[in-house]
Amino acid sequence: MSGRLPRWVCAAATAATLLAPAPATAAPEPGGRSVAELLTDLQRLYRETEEATEAYNATEEELREQRVAAARLRGRLAQARAALEDGRAEVGRLARRQYQGDSGGISPYVRLLLARDPQHALDQGHVVRRLARDRAAAVKRLAAGERRAEDLDRAVHAALERRAELTERRRKERDTVRARLREVEETLASLDSGRLAELAELEEAGAAKAQERFLASGALGEAARTPTRAGAEALEYAVGQIGKPYEWGAEGPGAYDCSGLTSRAWERAGVPIPRTSQEQWDTLERVHLDELRPGDLVVYFPGATHVALYLGDGRVVHAPRPGARVKVSPIAANPVLGAVRPDPGGEPLRRYTPPELPEGATEGSDRGYAPAAPETSIR
Numbered sequence: 001m002s003g004r005l006p007r008w009v010c011a012a013a014t015a016a017t018l019l020a021p022a023p024a025t026a027a028p029e030p031g032g033r034s035v036a037e038l039l040t041d042l043q044r045l046y047r048e049t050e051e052a053t054e055a056y057n058a059t060e061e062e063l064r065e066q067r068v069a070a071a072r073l074r075g076r077l078a079q080a081r082a083a084l085e086d087g088r089a090e091v092g093r094l095a096r097r098q099y100q101g102d103s104g105g106i107s108p109y110v111r112l113l114l115a116r117d118p119q120h121a122l123d124q125g126h127v128v129r130r131l132a133r134d135r136a137a138a139v140k141r142l143a144a145g146e147r148r149a150e151d152l153d154r155a156v157h158a159a160l161e162r163r164a165e166l167t168e169r170r171r172k173e174r175d176t177v178r179a180r181l182r183e184v185e186e187t188l189a190s191l192d193s194g195r196l197a198e199l200a201e202l203e204e205a206g207a208a209k210a211q212e213r214f215l216a217s218g219a220l221g222e223a224a225r226t227p228t229r230a231g232a233e234a235l236e237y238a239v240g241q242i243g244k245p246y247e248w249g250a251e252g253p254g255a256y257d258c259s260g261l262t263s264r265a266w267e268r269a270g271v272p273i274p275r276t277s278q279e280q281w282d283t284l285e286r287v288h289l290d291e292l293r294p295g296d297l298v299v300y301f302p303g304a305t306h307v308a309l310y311l312g313d314g315r316v317v318h319a320p321r322p323g324a325r326v327k328v329s330p331i332a333a334n335p336v337l338g339a340v341r342p343d344p345g346g347e348p349l350r351r352y353t354p355p356e357l358p359e360g361a362t363e364g365s366d367r368g369y370a371p372a373a374p375e376t377s378i379r
Contacts, residue, residue, distance in 0.1 A: 047305065049177060049180040049184065050257075050258070052173055052176040053177055054259065056173040056177055057260075057275055057276045059166055059169050063163065070156065070163055074156055177248055184322065188323075207329075207330060207333045210330075211314070211330035214330075214336070215314055218290075225292070226351070228346030229346070230343045231293065231296070232294070233270070234268065234342075238265040239317060239357060239358075240355075241261060242325075252264045256319040258277060258306050258318055259277040259280065273342045277304050277305055280299065280307055281304035294310055294312045295309060296309075297309060297342065298336060299338055300335055300337055301334065302335075306334055312354060314331050316329055316330075316331050316333075325364060327361060328361045
């Protein structure tokens with residue numbers, strides 16, 4: 001095996017180097033933190049919020065699957081129990097018929113000697129023996145049915161216990177998200193409009209510089225590519241959501257978190273993909289950044305905790321984070337980890353017209369420097 005790293009790994013490393021935050025230049029204010037320090041704190045809090053959100057999403061998805069599995073097992077158990085009752089009834093019926101055909105316990109040999117019609121006695125004995133065989137088979141089926149019902153009963157209990165564990169884990173992850181959001185809200189609430197404007201300006205300048213470096217590196221290559229039909233449909237859907245608010249745990253239609261937008265867009269294009277950004281990064285086919293085509297997913301941060309749809313021309317559509325709205329941003333607005341493709345076997349379109357962006361599609365902070373939205377009623 002060659003010692004060379006895959007190209008997407010090299011690209012991720014290059015991108016991480018290119019997108020490292022520029023040294024802060026803002027001076028500390030007397031008795032307080034500098035704008036650069038506030039920016040660093042907010043970036044950390046938002047990143048931790050998104051990590052907790054994606055963990056919540058993963059647990060929610062597993063819990064949803066567990067509910068379906070438990071319901072399916074309960075249905076099978078009900079069927080097994082009904083079959084068990086039928087089996088017991090069948091065994092009892094065969095036992096009664098065998099007893100009634102056994103002439104009070106007289107042996108078939110004696111009945112044959114005493115019978116006026118020996119042929120009839122022989123026929124009756126054959127029936128009795130057949131009933132005995134049927135009863136033995138029914139008892140065997142009954143025993144197998146009892147074992148099956150017991151196995152299903154244990155499986156149902158295990159599924160319900162797992163569901164209870166997931167419900168508790170989801171509650172803890174939900175509380176973690178809310179705690180992080182409270183920290184963000186408290187930090188933002190302590191700032192006046194001037195400081196908020198400074199924060200936005202400082203980060204916008206940093207993002208612009210990162211984008212400039214990223215494009216100058218040639219990481220995206222020079223060839224313009226077209227999406228597949230599914231990729232075009234996913235992008236069309238995502239662009240149609242521009243302006244809708246970020247909401248943690250949401251997957252539309254009124255609000256989205258980052259992976260809620262990407263998973264819903266590709267689902268609407270007829271290509272279901274995993275719900276969370278980590279699962280999308282782990283399971284979808286990875287592509288080199290210079291092979292990106294519109295509709296591919298760009299994944300961010302070392303933990304793959306943010307994801308966006310590549311729009312083309314060095315831009316992405318994404319749900320940035322709490323306090324922000326779905327928008328178009330430079331691809332380097334966040335540190336790029338790499339890219340994945342939901343439809344690697346798809347044929348790129350020969351002709352493609354990008355979707356028309358609504359007015360204000362690129363406006364607003366990519367990082368969401370506004371008071372976070374009120375807590376939702378997510379359970």
